[in-house]
Amino acid sequence: MIISIASGKGGTGKTTVAVNLALSIPNAQILDCDVEEPNSHIFIKPEIKTKKPVFIPVPEVDKSKCNFCGRCSQVCVYSAIAVLKKDVLVFKELCHGCGACSYLCPQGAIKEVNKEIGFIEVGEKINLQFVHGRLNIGEAMAPPLIRAVKKYINSTGINIIDAPPGTSCPVIESIKGSDFCILVTEPTPFGLNDLVLAVEVLRKLGIVFGVVINRCDLGDEKTDKYCQKENIPVLMRIPFREDIAAAYSRGVSIIEALPEYRKVFQELFEKVKDGKFS
Ligand code: SF4
Ligand code: SF4
Numbered sequence: 603m604i605i606s607i608a609s610g611k612g613g614t615g616k617t618t619v620a621v622n623l624a625l626s627i628p629n630a631q632i633l634d635c636d637v638e639e640p641n642s643h644i645f646i647k648p649e650i651k652t653k654k655p656v657f658i659p660v661p662e663v664d665k666s667k668c669n670f671c672g673r674c675s676q677v678c679v680y681s682a683i684a685v686l687k688k689d690v691l692v693f694k695e696l697c698h699g700c701g702a703c704s705y706l707c708p709q710g711a712i713k714e715v716n717k718e719i720g721f722i723e724v725g726e727k728i729n730l731q732f733v734h735g736r737l738n739i740g741e742a743m744a745p746p747l748i749r750a751v752k753k754y755i756n757s758t759g760i761n762i763i764d765a766p767p768g769t770s771c772p773v774i775e776s777i778k779g780s781d782f783c784i785l786v787t788e789p790t791p792f793g794l795n796d797l798v799l800a801v802e803v804l805r806k807l808g809i810v811f812g813v814v815i816n817r818c819d820l821g822d823e824k825t826d827k828y829c830q831k832e833n834i835p836v837l838m839r840i841p842f843r844e845d846i847a848a849a850y851s852r853g854v855s856i857i858e859a860l861p862e863y864r865k866v867f868q869e870l871f872e873k874v875k876d877g878k879f880s
Contacts, residue, residue: 604761605874606780606809609787610796612767615816615840616786620764621645622856623784624730626867630760634734635748635776637720642764644853648725648732655721656735656750658699658743659714663690667711674703674712695742720747724754731756744772752779760871769796769803777804782874783811784837789821794828801832812837812874838870 607620624632682696704712765776818839849859
């Protein structure tokens with residue numbers, strides 16, 4: 603089973619839910635796909651066993667074979683290659699490594715060379731398997747690294763995906779294929795605005811989802827009313843507590859600081875697993 607944890611905006615407590623859920627389920631695996639800023643490791647503190655770089659193939663043009671026909675530039679939907687009168691420029695930072703230009707070059711003038719975009723670390727913490735990706739500084743191509751992280755999905759186990767915040771391409775790459783998505787929000791106007799956008803994305807992708815309201819006692823009732831109106835199950839509410847905030851600031855999970863919360867997160871998992879949302 604794949605359960606992704608997402609949020610329309612950052613800072614809602616998405617990683618808190620992902621980490622505590624993963625730590626509450628025996629023999630689960632967490633995959634941190636927030637590759638631009640992974641931080642689930644701060645709370646899990648896994649023992650890292652392996653680290654490997656991730657590459658994408660980018661074009662390299664042999665100008666002695668090139669006749670500057672412009673075909674490569676026409677087929678690149680990312681504007682990552684430009685053909686001048688007597689030159690071809692490759693903008694590697696824009697290249698998605700799709701291979702279209704080298705495949706369609708009529709002169710066979712393009713070969714692909716590997717460009718490192720980041721790395722993956724794999725580890726464990728007692729009963730929890732851990733995988734995360736980390737994008738190199740200045741690198742923009744998160745989706746290929748997210749795909750590389752998702753290759754570690756255990757098809758027979760419970761996989762918790764910590765998705766990036768927002769509703770852009772890296773989020774879609776992270777959550778697609780999920781059996782269920784938990785949207786974490788907070789009951790504020792900004793939180794609701796971004797929740798509505800995230801709900802639209804999930805409905806388009808056809809992924810079953812529910813909502814966790816974090817800091818549920820700060821803010822207003824509009825988020826609850828929206829969920830009610832849209833028939834979206836509210837799976838769990840986490841109150842604002844100074845001890846939870848203090849644990850977070852020390853890099854300590856909720857269930858470690860307040861062990862009674864283990865049961866609360868286990869109940870969240872049971873609801874998601876069984877599809878019983880009342
Ligand atoms: S498609 Fe090939 S031959 Fe044409 S401009 Fe690009 S690299 Fe040169
Ligand atoms: S590999 Fe794809 S994205 Fe990169 S330059 Fe070629 S066509 Fe564009």
